[in-house]
Structures are given as structure tokens and as C-alpha cells.
Amino acid sequence: MLADMVSVSARPRECSIARTLEIVGEKWALLAVREVFLGNGRFDEMVRRTGAPRDTMATRLRALVGTGILERRQYSEHPARFEYHLTEAGRDLYPVILTLMHWGDKHLAGPGGVPLVLEHRCGHRLSAELVCQACGEPVVAEQTRPVRTR
Amino acid sequence: MLADMVSVSARPRECSIARTLEIVGEKWALLAVREVFLGNGRFDEMVRRTGAPRDTMATRLRALVGTGILERRQYSEHPARFEYHLTEAGRDLYPVILTLMHWGDKHLAGPGGVPLVLEHRCGHRLSAELVCQACGEPVVAEQTRPVRTR
DNA sequence: CTGTGTTAGTCCGGAATCTGGACTCACTGT
DNA sequence: ACAGTGAGTCCAGATTCCGGACTAACACAG
Incomplete structure (x- = not known):
């Protein structure tokens, strides 16, 4: 019956950083996104330029498409060929990459x-x-502090 | 003998993004750093607030100390107790976190x-x-381009 | 001095993931 | 007919991850 009291403040934070990392917090995922930013949307090329195992890259790309960061577009009909493009949400990752x-x-x-x-x-x-x-000043950690909301 | 020609441009890019991800490109590592930014440098607290397995957290912290992002400082002698602090390099990760x-x-x-x-x-x-x-304008991907160096 | 807490880990074994390499399939261009 | 390309899939072994239990070294309460 004390369990609840004990676990107060004992659970992980709800946090946008954690949520984001759940989606792109992995080397190959972010490197795939980097490639698309650099203009490389083809599977083989991405594998080559990142060094990821093909299997892993395939899995990551599926996930990135699933979460709406990339879009898989067909650019050739007959030999069916595809290219990955950034969505709006994907483009918003530019600051992270930079x-x-x-x-x-x-x-x-x-x-x-x-x-x-x-x-x-x-x-x-x-x-x-x-x-x-707001003020245009460079942001450093010491000059920010969390605001208590709830 | 053709192997070399074939592999031209076939190896992964040298890239600061890849190198950085090699060090902090993992959920728990970055969440550990987040905790330190939020003022939580104690092992148990970090485990609690991130939800990482203790084992994994211990491994990540060792690595982060090893690469000079965190520093492990003793804050109590007799029950030997330690706290993690950000180094200069660690503080530089603030923009990534943000x-x-x-x-x-x-x-x-x-x-x-x-x-x-x-x-x-x-x-x-x-x-x-x-x-x-240089110009103070917000950076968007479409307005930047890689400069050929080598 | 006995019992309960706290801090900072370690140890364990099964589950899940990662990895490199080989293989496929459907073309195209020579 | 044969090499090449693009986009994957399949596989088996190696590695990592995970949750939970455990330890050690003390502090504080009663």
C-alpha cells in the first residue's frame, strides 16, 4: 500500500528529448537523414555513404517513413525505383543535425x-x-532554468 | 585489380555528425547528459529519472567520462559518493539537447x-x-550548401 | 544493536538487435 | 548473352539490452 508513495517521483520524466530520441536517437537513423539532407535519397547510395548494414538501413528507413520524417517516392516506374525525401517534420531536424x-x-x-x-x-x-x-542572445545552459508548470 | 576503382566513393563519409553520434548517439547517453543539465548528477537519481537499466546507465556513464563529456567527482568521503558534472565539452552539448x-x-x-x-x-x-x-538569419537547409574542399 | 534507507554499483541469463555477406528480382545498356 | 544497378531480403553468429536480484558501506531511528 506504500508502493505508490515510494514510487512518487520515481518514474522517468516525460520529456520531449526522450520522445524524440525514441524516434531518431540512433546513429543510422540520423545518418540516413543526413544523407537525404545532402541530396542522397537512394537506398544503395545511403548504405554506401553511411556504412550501415543494408538490413539495418532498410529497417531504419521503414521506421523513419512510418513516423513521418521521410517519404518514399517512386521515381521510376518500370524498374521500380524509389527515393526518400524529407517531409516537413524531417526538414525540421536540420538544427539537430547541424x-x-x-x-x-x-x-x-x-x-x-x-x-x-x-x-x-x-x-x-x-x-x-x-x-x-526573444532577446537574440546566444543560449547557454547556465542562463536558462526550468519553469514549474504542474 | 578493379577493386580500387570500384570502391572509389564507395566508403562512408568522414563526417562530424557520424563521429559525434559514435559518442552520444544513443538514447541513454543523451538522457544521462540531460539529467546532468537539469542538475541531477547522482547515479540513482539518473536511473530513476531516465528509466534506463542500471547496468546500461553505468556503462554509458563510464563512456561519457572516458570521452571527456562528464566528470566523476567525489562529494562525500566516508560513504564514498560520487556525482557527475559536465565538462566544457559536455556543456557544449546544450544546443544538441535543446x-x-x-x-x-x-x-x-x-x-x-x-x-x-x-x-x-x-x-x-x-x-x-x-x-x-555571419548574417543573423535563421538557418534553413535549402539555404546552405556543401563547399567542396578536397 | 537491530532494522530500514540510501547510494552506487555489479551480476546474471534470456530476449532483442546488429552485423557482414550472400542472395534475389527486375530490369537496362552493350 | 552478360555485366551492372537499384532496392531490398535472408541468414546465422556476435553483441547488446533489459529487468531484477544482489552487494557493500555506511547513516539514522528506535
Whole structure:
């Protein structure tokens, strides 16, 4: 009868981070998405450029289509051929991909510099930064705090 | 003898995203980091609030310490007790965590609204956005392109 | 000093997943 | 007729994951 009291605050948080990771929190899933961002929507090419086992890639792609991040479109009728495209939700993952890349560039760059440079349409080399929409200041952990709701 | 020609462009990309995911590209690892950001550095608490198997959490924490994302500090001598803290590199993961959370808030919010609201020190509810450091414009995938280096 | 808690793990065995490689099927282009 | 491509599937062995039980070392209550 005490079980409930004991388990108060004992269960995992409800959390958007956890929920998101449930869907894309796996190397091959995110690398598949990276490939599509880079313009590679074909199965074989994705396997080649990511290094994922074909089997695993097939499974991940099915899941990503299932959760509405990718869309599988036929681009050739007779030899039936397909290509994966980003949905709206998929495109929204760009910031995730970029922040991961940024972290890797900073903390894991090899001797040859960063592996991939992106250019923004403004003409500069892209270096993206997370800012508060309200005040425009860069966001750092120490300057935010959780708000109690319930 | 043709093997080399055939394999040209056939190997996985070198990529900061892939490298980063090699380290934090796993649910429990990132959720452990989330907990530390939220001020929870104790093992038991982390297990409780993430829902990870204790075993797995122990393994992840070892790895995160090994790669320099967390630091294990003793906070009590006699009953030897430890707490995990973020290193500089760990703190740099904040944007990754935030963009994941933002995506989840937008695409997976339940009926009760988003599970966790953060407040920026500017007083507003935090809604973070990725902008180009050069021009200040929000970054969208279509407005960036890879630059050929090698 | 006995019993109950707390913290930080470890140990275990079965279940689920991952992996690389071979294989398929339906074409196409030479 | 033969090699090639694209999109997978199948397989068996290796690896990881998972939940639950267990340990050790103390603190505090009664």
C-alpha cells in the first residue's frame, strides 16, 4: 500500500528529448537523414555513404517513413525505383543535425580540419549558433532554468 | 585489380555528425547528459529519472567520462559518493539537447502541452532558434550548401 | 544493536538487435 | 548473352539490452 508513495517521483520524466530520441536517437537513423539532407535519397547510395548494414538501413528507413520524417517516392516506374525525401517534420531536424555537426567539428576534428564545410546563402561559411528568439542572445545552459508548470 | 576503382566513393563519409553520434548517439547517453543539465548528477537519481537499466546507465556513464563529456567527482568521503558534472565539452552539448527538445515539443507534444518549459534569463519563455553567425538569419537547409574542399 | 534507507554499483541469463555477406528480382545498356 | 544497378531480403553468429536480484558501506531511528 506504500508502493505508490515510494514510487512518487520515481518514474522517468516525460520529456520531449526522450520522445524524440525514441524516434531518431540512433546513429543510422540520423545518418540516413543526413544523407537525404545532402541530396542522397537512394537506398544503395545511403548504405554506401553511411556504412550501415543494408538490413539495418532498410529497417531504419521503414521506421523513419512510418513516423513521418521521410517519404518514399517512386521515381521510376518500370524498374521500380524509389527515393526518400524529407517531409516537413524531417526538414525540421536540420538544427539537430547541424548542432551535432558543430559539436563534432569543435571537439573531434582530425588533423585535416573539419570534414565538411557548409556555406550559407549569405556567402559566408556557415557557423550556426543557437539564440533566444526573444532577446537574440546566444543560449547557454547556465542562463536558462526550468519553469514549474504542474 | 578493379577493386580500387570500384570502391572509389564507395566508403562512408568522414563526417562530424557520424563521429559525434559514435559518442552520444544513443538514447541513454543523451538522457544521462540531460539529467546532468537539469542538475541531477547522482547515479540513482539518473536511473530513476531516465528509466534506463542500471547496468546500461553505468556503462554509458563510464563512456561519457572516458570521452571527456562528464566528470566523476567525489562529494562525500566516508560513504564514498560520487556525482557527475559536465565538462566544457559536455556543456557544449546544450544546443544538441535543446534542438532535440524543440523538435519533440513541436512534433510529439501530447494533449497536455509540452512537458518542460525553460525560461531564459531575459525573462521570456525560451524558444531557441539556430541562426547564421555571419548574417543573423535563421538557418534553413535549402539555404546552405556543401563547399567542396578536397 | 537491530532494522530500514540510501547510494552506487555489479551480476546474471534470456530476449532483442546488429552485423557482414550472400542472395534475389527486375530490369537496362552493350 | 552478360555485366551492372537499384532496392531490398535472408541468414546465422556476435553483441547488446533489459529487468531484477544482489552487494557493500555506511547513516539514522528506535
